[in-house]
Every structure is written in C-alpha cells, then in structure tokens.
Amino acid sequence: MEYIKIFFINTAMLITLAYLANLLFKHTISRSSERTKQAAWVVMAILAGGLSTFFGYRLDDNVIFDLRFVPLIISTIAYPQPLLLILIGVGTGLMRFAFGINAAAAAGMINLSILGLICAALSLWIRRSPLSMIAKGLVVILAVNFFNAVNISIFGVIPFYEYISEIMPITFPSGMLLSILFALIARDFHLEHKRMQQIEQVNALLSEQATELQKNKIVLEERAKQLMLASQYKSEFLANMSHELRTPLNGIINLSELIAEHDDSVTREELQAYGSLIHHSGEELLLLINDILDLSKVEAGKLEIVSEEVNVSEVPALLFQQFDVIAKQRGLDFTIQLEEDLPETLVSDPQRVQQILRNLLSNAFKFTHRGGVSLTIRREQRRQGGREASWIVWEVKDTGIGIPKDKHLSIFEAFQQADGTISRQYGGTGLGLSISRDLARLIGGFITLQSQEGEGSAFSLYLPLTAQEQGIKTPI
Template sequence: MEYLKIFFVNTAVLITVAYLANLLYKHLITYASKRVKQISWVLLAIFAGWISSFFGYRLDDHVIFDLRFVPIIITTIAFPQPFPLILIGFGTGLTRLTFGWNEAALAGMLNLSILGFLSAGLSCWITRSNASIMKKGLIVILAVNVMNALNITIFGIIPAREYITEIMPITFPSGLLLSILFALIIWDFQLELSRNEQIRRANELLSAQTEELHKNEIVLEERAKQLMLASQYKSEFLANMSHELRTPLNSIINLSQLIEENDNSTTREEIAEYGGIIHRSGEELMMLINDILDLSKVEAGRLDIIKEQVNVSEIPELLSLQFSVIAKQKELEFVVSVSENLAPTIISDPQRLQQILRNLLSNAFKFTQMGSVMLSIRAEQRWEDGQDLNWMVFEVRDSGIGIAEEKRMIIFEAFRQADGTISRKYGGTGLGLSISHDLARLLGGFITVQSEEGKGSIFSLYLPI
C-alpha cells in the first residue's frame, strides 16, 4: 500500500506542477517564440520528473519508486518531437543523481535515458499514424510503463525475482492507471489551452478585420467624397463648356443670319467685319473641340507623338507674333528671352510643344490684368530618376492673380480649377493645364509651378535635351 500512497502523492504533485505551468504559460510564455516555448516545456518536464523523485517512496537508502516517467509520456502525447523527448529522458535521469551518486542512481539514469529514446521512436510513429488520439495515448502509456518495468527488472539493484513477485504487481498497475489518469487531466489542460489559443486568434482576427473594415470605411468615405467632387467639377465643366460653346455659336448664327438677310443696306465693310467675327468664332470652336478630343485621346492612350528636330529659335518668334497682339490689347508687357549657348535644336513634337506653350501663355494673359508676361528659354541641369540630366526649360512668368498653395496640384487635373467659378469670370474650360501636363509627360518631360496668391505664377516646362 505504501507504493500506492506515494504514487498518489506523486500524481498530486504532478497535477500541481501542471496547474502552475498552465498559469505560467497563460501569463508569460503564451506570446513567446516557438523555440522559447519548446525550451520551457523541456525544462518543466525535467523539473516535474525531479519533483516526483523528491516525493518518491524510498525502499531503502538508495532505491526510489516514483512516477518520474509520466512527464515523458505526457510530452510524447502532447508534443511528439524526437529530440526534446531524448533531452527530457536524459535530463530527468541526470536529476536522479542529485539524490546521491550510487548504483541505484546510475540505474535510474540509464532507465530514463532508455525511456527517452523509446518515446522519441513513439513520437515518430504518432506523427505518421492515422489512429485516434485516444488509441495513440494508450499505446504510449502501455509501452513506457512496460519498458520501465523491464528496465528495473534488468538494470535495477533489487533482485529480479523479488521485484517481479512482490513489487511489480503493485507498482505496474498503479503506475499504469495513474499515468492514464494524469494523461486525461493533462489532456483537459491541453484542450483548455487550445480553446484559449483559438479564442485569442479569433480575437486577433476580429481586431484585424475591424481595423480593415474601419480603413475600408475611410477609403469608401474618401471615394464618395471624391466622386461627389468629381460630379461637381464635371457639372461646372459642362456649365462652362456650354457657355464657351454658345458664345461663338451665337455669334456665328446671328451674324450669318444678318448676312443672309442682307437688304443692300449693309455695307461691304460691315459684311467683312461680320465675316472676320464669324471666322474667329469658328476658330474658338475648333480650339474647344480640339481640347476635348486631345483629352479623350490622352485618357485612351491613343494620342500620337511624332518626334523630330525642332528649331528652338523659331519657337519664340512664332509665339511672339501670336501673343503680341493680345499683349497690346490688354496693355501688358510681353517679353521673350532666349539664353545664349543654347542648343539650336531638340528632338520633340513641334506641334505638341507649341500647344503646351500656347496653353501656358494663354492662361498667363487671361489671368493677368496689369504688369507683364514673360517667356524665357534656358538650359538647366536637374536630378531626375537617380541621374543628373540636361533639360531645356520653357518658363512662362506672369504678374497675375496667382494660385493658393493648396490648389497648385489640382489645377493639372481634368475639369478642376483653383476656383470653380473662375471660368465664369475669365472664360475657358479648364482643360488647358490638364492637357499640357499630359502632353509634357508624353514628350518625356514635366511641368512645375511656383505661385503665390495675388503675386503671379511661374509655369516651367522641362523637356530633355
């Protein structure tokens, strides 16, 4: 009966250790790395084996009977990995030496080492077998208990006959039953840990999903705001466009009607004047239609760029002829300057280059009521895309109304302007800068803007030399 009592004491001790280990895992080790968890388990199993020996039944000064092999059984069932099991077996065997260096201690160390290697082999079978966890657990418990009894019979210092006839009939079935009992208790602990881990992962997943939903909600709100703004900008664009289309169309219709209804009271000079107005109105309409077509071609990726040699000196002459009349009409100073030692030609699309510069100059004159408009052409070295490149810079500077800092980027977007009502005051559709920005990109360059509200603007077109 003494063996049975001490085995129950061992079981109570192991259950206490398991409970404390469960608390330790929950509050300290649960968020540790896999390697830390593995090392912690090995040390805990060795400690459990040692504490079993500490409370074991001492048959004499050297022989101790206990359940020190139970932690190996539990590890084999719960974490079937060969190397940790060998470590637990050998480590638990070494702890036996803490109770004295003698023949019984050496036999105990050898016994536990053999049980460690046996459990390592069983762990390989467990990972490959399709048997139920209950069946695997019973086979491991039976195998370890049988091997433990055989080792004591073969290597123990108690005579084999005495052990088989007097001790084993009590210790073997007791150890077997208590191993099963303890395995069931640990299995319940394991299920609780598994449930807690699943709950923790579910909470993490829910938190991540909640955060993702919150981000998506913000994105959707931003998208809805952008769509609302886009709708507003397109409505403003259509209102401006209808105004821009109606003005020249009304001129064409009304004046052509006057010419058609001519009752010989209209002089030739008046008819010539009407014809000139009709011609200019037609050109305005053509420019509007071209802007819309260019924008649609750029967005569809179907705008053709034809690159050839462009004579740089001809560009300011052509633009000067075109805009000097506008400058005179608005009483503005128009200055064109070209830097010395400038490359005489560049490779670009002359039509699109002039279109960009016309758009920039048209805006400069449109939004400048007094002062000057300047066009300067110079060479500049600028760091782009990780290398120092040579650029030809076409700079349009005006002393007009300027652009607020927060509006400088949106002016290059289609249908958007610094002020939604600006077209009603100054005219235009608001497509010029958007088209110019896209054309500059297609030519291999880009457009920059420097401006201050009320103090004018500087638009710079950079093209690679």
C-alpha cells in the same frame, strides 16, 4: 501500499507543478516564439521529473521508485517531436545523478534515455496515425509503463525475481492508473489553454476586422466625396462647355444670317468684318473641340507622340508672333529670354511642346490684368526619379491673380479650376492644364507650379536633355 502512497504524492506534486506551469505559460511564455516555447517545455519537463524523484519512494539508500517518466508521456502527446523527447529523456535521466552517483542512478539514466528514444519513435507514429488523441494517449501510456518495467528488470539493481514477483505487480498497475489520471488532468489544462488561444485569436481577428472596416469606411467616404466632387466638377464643366460652345456658334449663325440676308446698304467693309468674326468664332470652336479630343485620346492612351529635333530658338519666336498681338491689345508686357548655355536643338515632339506652351501662355494672359507675362528658357540640373539629369526649362511667369496653395494640385485635374465659377468671369473649360500635364508626361517631362494668391504664377515645363547630350535620337 507504500508504493501507491508515494505514487499519489508524485501525482499530486506533478499536478501542482502542471498548474503552476500552465499559469506561467499563459501569462509569459505564450507570447514568445515557438522555439522559446519548446525550450521552456523541455526545461519544465526535466524539472518535473527531478521533483518526482525528490518525492519518490526510497527502497534503500540508492533505489528510488517514482513517476519521473510521466512528464515524458505528456510531452510525447503534447509535443510529438523526436529531438525534444530525446532531450527530455536524457535530461531527466541525468537529474537522477543529483540524488547520488551509484549503480541505481546509472540504471535510471539508461532507463530514461531508452524511454526517450521509445517516445521519439512513438511521436512519429502519432503524427501519422488516424486514431483519436485518447487512443494515442492510451497507447503511449501503456508503452512507456511497459518499457519502464522491462528496463528496470533488465538494468536495475534489484534482483530480477524480487522485482517481478513483489514490486512490479504493485508499481506497474499503479503507474498505469496514475499516468492515465495525470494525462486526463493535463488534457484539461491543454484544452483550457487551447480555448484561451482560440478566444485570443478570435479577439485579434475581430480587432483586425474592426480596423479593416474602419479603413474601408474611410476609403468609401473618401470615394463618395470624390464622386460627389467629380459630379460637381463635371456639372460645372458641362455648364461652362455649353456656354463656350454656344458663344462662337451663335456668333457664326447670327453673322452668317446677316450676310445671307444683306441688302445693298451693307458695305464691303462690313461684310469683311462679319467674315473675320465668323473666322475668329470658328477658330475658338475648333480649339475647344481639339481640347476635348486631345483629352479623350490621352485618357484612352491613343495620342501619338512624334520624336524629332526641335529648334530651341525657333519655338519662342513662333510663340512671340502669336502672343505679342494679344499683349498689345491688353496693354501687357510680353518678353522672351533665352539663356546662353542652351543647346541649339532638342529631341522631342515639336507640336506637343508648342501646344503645352500655348496653353500655359494663354492662361497667363487670361488671368493677368496688369504687369506682364514672360517666357524664360534655361538649362537646369535636377534630380528626378532618383537620378540626376539635365533639363531644359520653359518657364511661363505672369503677374496675374495667382493660385491658392491648396489648389495647386487640383487645377491639373480634368474639369477642375482654382475657382468653380472662374470660367464665368474669364471663360474657358478648365482642360488646358490637365492636357498640358498629360502631354508633358508623354514626352518625358513634367510641369511644376509656383504661385501665391494675388502675386502671380510661374509654370515651368521641364523637358529632358539626356538623349541629345548623348547623341541618341530615340522616341520618347
């Protein structure tokens, strides 16, 4: 009966230790890495085996009977990893020497080391076996208790006959029964821990989903806002476009009707004036149609870019001829300045370069009432796209109405202007800057803006010089 009493004390101690270990694991180790968890488990299993020996039954000064192999059984079921089980077996065996270095301690060391190897082999079987965890646990408990009895009978210091006839009939069934009892209790701890983990995972998942839903809500609200603004801008664009198209069309229709119905009272000079007005209205209509076609080609990716040498001094001369007349009509100053270190030619698309500059200059004259407009061409070193490069800069500067800082980005978007009603006062569809920005990208450059409301604007077209400086003429 003394064996059973000591075994029950061992079981109670192991249950208490398991409960404390469960609390420690739940509140500290559970948040650690997997490697840390495994190391903590090995240490706790070895300490549990040592405590079981401390509370074991001393048959004499050297021989101790206990349930030190029970933590190895639980480890085999909970952590079926061969190396960990060998470490637990050897470590628990070494703990036996803490209670005295003698033949019985050596036998205990050999016994636990062999049990560690047997449990390592069983762990491989557990991974592959289709049996339930209860069936696997019973097999492990039976195997460990059986080989524990065999090892004691072979390596122990108690005479073989005495152990087989007097001790084993009591210790073997008691060890089996208490091992099963402890395994069931440990299983409840494990299931509770698993439930807690599942609850934490569900909570974390719900938190992530709530965060994701909030993000999606913000994105949807932003998209709805953008769609509303896009609808508003397109409505304004259509209203502006109808006005811009009707004006030249009405002019062409009315003037052509006057010419068709003229009598002898209409002079030749009046007919020439009518023809000139019709021609001007047709040019305005053609410009509008070209803007719309260019925008659709850019968005469809079908706008062709031609790469050839562009005379740097010839482009501003052509622009001066076109806009000098407008400047004189409006009483504005118009100057063009070329700095001295400019190259003679530039590899780009001459038609698109002139189109961009015409759009920038047209806007500058449109929104300038007094002062003037200037075009400055200079060379500049600038870091763009993570590399230092040489650029030729075409800066169009005016003393006009300026642009608020919060509109610096939006004015480059299609159908948008700094003020939705601005086209009613100044005319235009709001496509010029959007087309210019896209064309600049297609020819390898970009456009920058510096402006303050009421203080004028400065649009700068940057075109790369790298290809020319290296003597390479490649399509952009």
